[in-house]
Amino acid sequence: MHIAHDAKPVLEIDRVDKTFHVAGRPVPALRDVSLDLRPGEFVAIVGASGCGKSTLLRLILGLDTDYQGEVRVDGRRVERPGLDRAIVFQEPRLLPWLSAEGNVAMALRRSGLPKAERRQLVAEHLDLVGLTAFAAAWPAQLSGGMAQRVALARALVNRPRFLLMDEPLGALDALTRLRLQGELSRIVRHGGITALLVTHDVDEAVFLADRIVVMQPHPGRVADVLTIDLGPHRNRSAPAFLRIRDEVLAMLGVTPSDDQPEEPSRGAIRLVN
Amino acid sequence: MEPSRLIRRVASLGVGAVVPGALLAVWVLSAREGWLTEQILPDPREVLQTTRDYVASGELLADTAISLRRVAEGFAAGAAIGLAIGAAQGLSQSARAILELPFFVISQVPILGWLPLLILLVGIDEGLKVIVIAWSAFVPVALNTAQGMRDVPRTLREVGQVLTFDPWSMLTRIILPAALPSIFTGLREGLAHSWQTLVAVELFASSEGLGYLMSWGRQLFQLDIVVMALVVVGAIGLVLNWTLGRVERRLRRWQVQTA
Amino acid sequence: MISRLSLPPWRPLLIPLVVLALWELAARAGWCDARFLPPPEAVLRRVWFETIRGGLATDLAASLQRGASGLLIGASAGVALGLLLGLSRVAERLVGPLFLAYRQVALFAWVPLLSMWFGGAEAGKIAFISLAAMAPAVVNTWRGARDIPRSHVELAAVLTFGRLDFIRFVALPGALPFILVGLRSALIYAWLATIGAELFLNIAPGLGGRLNEGRETFQMDLVLACIVVLGALGIAFSRFAAIGEARLLRRRG
Numbered sequence: 001m002h003i004a005h006d007a008k009p010v011l012e013i014d015r016v017d018k019t020f021h022v023a024g025r026p027v028p029a030l031r032d033v034s035l036d037l038r039p040g041e042f043v044a045i046v047g048a049s050g051c052g053k054s055t056l057l058r059l060i061l062g063l064d065t066d067y068q069g070e071v072r073v074d075g076r077r078v079e080r081p082g083l084d085r086a087i088v089f090q091e092p093r094l095l096p097w098l099s100a101e102g103n104v105a106m107a108l109r110r111s112g113l114p115k116a117e118r119r120q121l122v123a124e125h126l127d128l129v130g131l132t133a134f135a136a137a138w139p140a141q142l143s144g145g146m147a148q149r150v151a152l153a154r155a156l157v158n159r160p161r162f163l164l165m166d167e168p169l170g171a172l173d174a175l176t177r178l179r180l181q182g183e184l185s186r187i188v189r190h191g192g193i194t195a196l197l198v199t200h201d202v203d204e205a206v207f208l209a210d211r212i213v214v215m216q217p218h219p220g221r222v223a224d225v226l227t228i229d230l231g232p233h234r235n236r237s238a239p240a241f242l243r244i245r246d247e248v249l250a251m252l253g254v255t256p257s258d259d260q261p262e263e264p265s266r267g268a269i270r271l272v273n
Numbered sequence: 274m275e276p277s278r279l280i281r282r283v284a285s286l287g288v289g290a291v292v293p294g295a296l297l298a299v300w301v302l303s304a305r306e307g308w309l310t311e312q313i314l315p316d317p318r319e320v321l322q323t324t325r326d327y328v329a330s331g332e333l334l335a336d337t338a339i340s341l342r343r344v345a346e347g348f349a350a351g352a353a354i355g356l357a358i359g360a361a362q363g364l365s366q367s368a369r370a371i372l373e374l375p376f377f378v379i380s381q382v383p384i385l386g387w388l389p390l391l392i393l394l395v396g397i398d399e400g401l402k403v404i405v406i407a408w409s410a411f412v413p414v415a416l417n418t419a420q421g422m423r424d425v426p427r428t429l430r431e432v433g434q435v436l437t438f439d440p441w442s443m444l445t446r447i448i449l450p451a452a453l454p455s456i457f458t459g460l461r462e463g464l465a466h467s468w469q470t471l472v473a474v475e476l477f478a479s480s481e482g483l484g485y486l487m488s489w490g491r492q493l494f495q496l497d498i499v500v501m502a503l504v505v506v507g508a509i510g511l512v513l514n515w516t517l518g519r520v521e522r523r524l525r526r527w528q529v530q531t532a
Numbered sequence: 533m534i535s536r537l538s539l540p541p542w543r544p545l546l547i548p549l550v551v552l553a554l555w556e557l558a559a560r561a562g563w564c565d566a567r568f569l570p571p572p573e574a575v576l577r578r579v580w581f582e583t584i585r586g587g588l589a590t591d592l593a594a595s596l597q598r599g600a601s602g603l604l605i606g607a608s609a610g611v612a613l614g615l616l617l618g619l620s621r622v623a624e625r626l627v628g629p630l631f632l633a634y635r636q637v638a639l640f641a642w643v644p645l646l647s648m649w650f651g652g653a654e655a656g657k658i659a660f661i662s663l664a665a666m667a668p669a670v671v672n673t674w675r676g677a678r679d680i681p682r683s684h685v686e687l688a689a690v691l692t693f694g695r696l697d698f699i700r701f702v703a704l705p706g707a708l709p710f711i712l713v714g715l716r717s718a719l720i721y722a723w724l725a726t727i728g729a730e731l732f733l734n735i736a737p738g739l740g741g742r743l744n745e746g747r748e749t750f751q752m753d754l755v756l757a758c759i760v761v762l763g764a765l766g767i768a769f770s771r772f773a774a775i776g777e778a779r780l781l782r783r784r785g
Binding site: 285288289290291292293296313367370371372373374375377378379381382383384385386387388389390392393394468469471472473476477484487488490491494496499500502503506507508510511514 | 543544545546547548551568625626627628629630633636637638639640641642643644645647648649720723724727728731732743744746747750752755756758759762763765766767769770
């Protein structure tokens with residue numbers, strides 16, 4: 001892993017505050033969130049629903065500019081979406097009237113590159129996600145996992161500064177999820193891609209990330225940051241892995257076993273006095 | 274097509290033809306036996322003969338061509354305006370708010386209800402027919418276009434935003450393709466309405482065309498002419514619906530699930 | 533993002549107000565012949581006059597009665613046929629193609645034939661209106677009956693439902709939304725056929741006949757008055773149908 005610890009951060013989130021207004025009442029979504037992403041890093045944000053992780057991604061993307069604080073990419077303020085930031089959503093969001101190839105090529109529309117080079121890039125990236133054989137397939141013909149791989153190729157084809165992922169594997173079945181985690185790890189590490197993953201799956205975060213940011217909800221804020229030093233090839237069953245996983249879970253308020261502390265439940269009949 | 278599928282196709286066609294075939298047989302029989310007078314149901318052989326005569330003299334073709342031309346002109350005009358207004362309503366909240374009420378109120382009066390007013394204003398010439406036909410195409414085209422464009426899922430729009438599409442790219446690469454199935458439904462309905470309106474208008478306010486032919490036959494108490502024209506009207510209706518139906522089905526293959 | 537509340541609420545009224553203003557101005561300023569475009573008040577006054585003394589109520593009643601009879605006959609026949617086609621494979625194969633072929637013929641093309649068969653009798657007009665109402669009723673009911681989920685059909689089999697019970701408790705409720713859509717269409721088409729037939733066959737009493745009278749005697753205010761009445765009726769029908777539909781489907785959620 002080449003994380004240059006002294007290099008300037010690619011992404012800086014600087015004391016961001018965001019409040020929604022729902023039915024006239026203010027709902028704080030993010031409170032004083034700060035985070036840096038260094039080149040080559042894989043950072044995962046974990047937290048329960050409502051902690052604002054998806055909102056944060058939208059701010060980074062530039063889809064939403066109504067907030068306090070600053071978001072900077074390579075030192076420059078983010079004002080609108082740009083091809084330097086790519087995202088894989090939870091749903092593949094492929095355009096149903098284009099083939100897999102067409103969908104990936106769509107991302108290059110604004111790149112200004114010549115046709116031949118575009119075709120080359122598309123082919124390369126489809127190969128990267130292992131879908132060369134399905135280049136001409138329609139999205140309706142692809143399984144969920146395959147569609148997400150096309151979405152990944154589409155996100156990477158512009159060689160973005162960094163890759164955002166908003167619970168990309170959340171809609172897939174458990175087996176496909178595990179398989180794709182492996183692929184994701186391979187692709188990201190091999191390409192030296194800087195990545196920011198949002199997930200509620202702690203195992204996924206520990207499996208993929210160099211750093212884990214734990215967020216708490218109401219309002220969304222950074223509770224803790226963990227550095228993972230498990231090396232590039234991780235074993236989900238290794239004791240070290242499990243220890244870190246349990247640590248993160250504990251931060252989220254979840255214990256691994258179902259040993260509940262002894263307290264009488266309300267309304268229970270006391271048989272023994 | 275493999276033999277088993279071919280056989281099944283022919284068989285279903287055959288079954289479908291049983292009832293019409295029986296009715297046809299009854300018709301031929303009743304004409305021969307004189308069960309019904311000529312005023313109720315003309316002899317099918319006469320209808321065939323009349324058809325042959327009219328085809329030979331070129332009259333049938335001429336009238337058909339006139340009818341088709343009117344529909345083409347009216348539909349083209351109505352559809353074009355419908356697409357424009359529908360797009361405006363679909364893309365712009367302001368346009369929608371402004372146009373919605375007038376549109377609704379006007380479309381509550383059946384098109385034929387506007388006819389007397391239009392006749393007074395425009396007279397009974399080609400212009401009238403084109404206007405009426407255009408109007409009947411306009412309503413479904415505008416409605417479906419607006420609906421289709423409004424229903425483009427936010428998720429796809431965001432893809433366009435993330436890929437930094439300018440408004441033109443957004444429109445041509447995302448909104449239009451996503452709305453296309455709905456737009457096409459509108460066009461198909463518009464054409465069907467146009468054809469219906471054409472027939473009605475030609476029946477009562479025209480001196481040429483298939484509708485006029487029918488009305489003329491009626492006035493002369495010659496039902497064979499009426500039946501002949503009826504069959505042609507039905508046949509054209511069939512072709513129009515079937516062709517557009519095929520195209521629409523192909524488009525529906527990629528329809529976006531708005532869920 | 534602009535909140536919904538700040539959008540100008542007057543926008544729906546913009547075009548109607550502008551049109552009314554221009555109309556009023558044109559009539560007042562004499563931009564066009566008063567016979568060609570009477571001012572709005574003249575039209576309203578005509579509506580009033582016709583209602584009180586002109587026998588508009590009689591015409592309205594006649595049209596509505598005709599339309600209602602045709603709608604009743606056509607819609608019930610249509611729903612029945614639609615159920616038959618949707619529930620019975622055999623019926624669908626035998627009668628389906630014939631119905632689809634019938635549908636290809638434009639509605640008004642039947643007028644000459646019907647007028648020859650019925651002469652000028654009221655029955656002929658009602659027959660025509662019934663035809664108009666029948667087609668959409670059949671199409672939508674057919675679709676609704678055909679698309680009853682397999683799971684429901686199997687449930688009925690497991691509960692050993694007979695034919696009638698199946699229709700009453702599974703088929704009809706299941707197809708109800710479609711049937712209602714069909715009935716709404718049937719209403720629109722029946723009304724269209726009523727006015728169209730009255731207009732073209734110059735039937736009186738009836739709103740269509742009134743419209744013709746206005747046209748033939750060049751009384752624009754009468755013509756416009758009838759259009760206003762037609763428009764109001766159309767809107768009333770739409771609301772009525774929508775409310776009815778909402779009521780019937782309310783418990784479904």
